[in-house]
Amino acid sequence: MHIFYDEDEYETVSHSRPCTACGGDLGKCRGVGCNGSSGFGTRRRSPEEIAKIKAEKQRKREDEILAEAELIRIRRSLFPTGNQ
Structure with missing residues (x-):
């Protein structure tokens, strides 16, 4: 079960x-x-507490994705051919 x-x-x-x-x-x-x-x-x-926790987790996840994307953009601008 x-x-x-x-x-x-x-x-x-x-x-x-x-x-x-x-x-x-x-x-x-x-x-x-x-x-x-x-x-x-x-x-x-309470439903309000649950919604707040889920929103905070989602925001944190999105912030991590945006930070990683920024690092990818920087790396690609420094090494446009992919040679690092």
Whole structure:
């Protein structure tokens, strides 16, 4: 089964809650009876956030293409026959 996952659509979120007995210092309760917890999951972004992320990625991609094209133009003007 294929699960579609768009990394722009979801963001990773984490949470943690320190132990009420040791306050997160495992040396105090040595992990026995420690009631702290942590975990992670995903959160779906709003359509506005997704659109902004996709637009930024597209802009970056286009800027990279334009920079490469400019280098090609310079190289061709310096070496019109292709001999470098």
